[in-house]
Amino acid sequence: MQHRKLCFIGAGNMAGAIIAGLVESGYPANLVSVCAPSTTHRDALAEKYGVKSSSDNNGCAKDADVVVLSVKPQMMADVCKALQKDVDFSGKLVLSIAAGVSVARFCELLGDNLNIVRIMPNTPSLVGKGMSGLFAPEQVSQADRDYSGELMTAVGKVCWVDTEEGINHIIAAAGSAPAYFFLFMEAMQAEAQRLGFSAEAARMLVEQAASGATALVAASPDTPLSQLRENVTSKGGTTFEALKVFTDRKLPEIVSEAMQAAITRAQEMEKQF
Numbered sequence: 001m002q003h004r005k006l007c008f009i010g011a012g013n014m015a016g017a018i019i020a021g022l023v024e025s026g027y028p029a030n031l032v033s034v035c036a037p038s039t040t041h042r043d044a045l046a047e048k049y050g051v052k053s054s055s056d057n058n059g060c061a062k063d064a065d066v067v068v069l070s071v072k073p074q075m076m077a078d079v080c081k082a083l084q085k086d087v088d089f090s091g092k093l094v095l096s097i098a099a100g101v102s103v104a105r106f107c108e109l110l111g112d113n114l115n116i117v118r119i120m121p122n123t124p125s126l127v128g129k130g131m132s133g134l135f136a137p138e139q140v141s142q143a144d145r146d147y148s149g150e151l152m153t154a155v156g157k158v159c160w161v162d163t164e165e166g167i168n169h170i171i172a173a174a175g176s177a178p179a180y181f182f183l184f185m186e187a188m189q190a191e192a193q194r195l196g197f198s199a200e201a202a203r204m205l206v207e208q209a210a211s212g213a214t215a216l217v218a219a220s221p222d223t224p225l226s227q228l229r230e231n232v233t234s235k236g237g238t239t240f241e242a243l244k245v246f247t248d249r250k251l252p253e254i255v256s257e258a259m260q261a262a263i264t265r266a267q268e269m270e271k272q273f
């Protein structure tokens with residue numbers, strides 16, 4: 001892939017996960033800078049991955065080919081207004097990983113016809129297992145689309161969406177999704193501990209069952225998920241009784257409601273920020 005000069009504005013959980021995944025996959029660390037007000041997160045990234053750490057958003061953005069906006073949505077307007085005063089974005093590619101801040105809003109903040117790609121990543125990017133959704137408005141060149149896709153492919157899989165609304169759907173299905181699975185695993189670990197396993201043993205049981213299940217899914221691309229579930233569910237057996245509790249309590253409806261709640265929140269944020 002092409003190696004352009006990258007500047008991350010924001011050094012938190014998500015920027016850190018992408019930087020880690022990128023450097024681990026061979027992206028040259030000397031081409032990556034990371035900016036944040038405090039040294040806490042950015043210096044840790046500099047130490048661990050050899051990237052440059054700075055408090056100077058504008059200086060780093062000026063010096064970069066690609067500016068990755070990685071602050072919280074509620075901070076985005078202030079950060080962009082300060083950048084806009086000082087940085088000429090023509091000729092640069094802007095990537096935003098923020099939920100709930102639209103292309104139209106970025107054009108308002110940073111300039112009309114901004115060369116921007118919205119990316120919705122997730123934290124497993126840290127270990128090269130990310131799932132990122134990408135959306136580019138029509139003004140973005142094929143070369144910049146290709147670069148953005150290749151960048152995120154370095155830390156996982158990518159899925160392009162044709163409409164910006166699709167980014168909110170990616171949030172529901174992938175961006176927020178690791179937290180759904182963590183919640184499920186936390187609940188299972190807690191119950192395993194109540195059954196008498198140590199915290200370590202309970203975590204191992206749950207982790208291995210989860211990673212085994214996802215490995216089976218990956219190894220069986222032509223098998224519907226429902227079939228994989230049925231393969232575990234013996235007639236008159238234990239799994240049937242466990243799954244009955246989930247279906248009686250309407251787990252599928254709960255999952256649907258939760259995903260819709262994420263989308264609704266993203267839409268609200270688009271009006272707010």
Ligand SMILES: NC(=O)C1=CN([C@@H]2O[C@H](COP(=O)(O)OP(=O)(O)OC[C@H]3O[C@@H](n4cnc5c(N)ncnc54)[C@H](OP(=O)(O)O)[C@@H]3O)[C@@H](O)[C@H]2O)C=CC1
Nearest residue numbers: 010011012013014036037038041070071072073097098099
């Ligand atoms: N976490 C996730 O799973 C995902 C997050 N996202 C998006 O990523 C973005 C960041 O989220 P996340 O990483 O979780 O947030 P964090 O709170 O972990 O990180 C925010 C970062 O922004 C920095 N920051 C705050 N103010 C400024 C400023 N003025 N200039 C530069 N940096 C600043 C903070 O600095 P300091 O280090 O000094 O505190 C911190 O490093 C959000 O927009 C979110 O929607 C998207 C997909 C998944």
Ligand SMILES: O=C(O)[C@@H]1CCC=N1
Nearest residue numbers: 098099171175176177
């Ligand atoms: O919770 C959030 O708003 C962000 C976006 C997706 C995951 N974390």
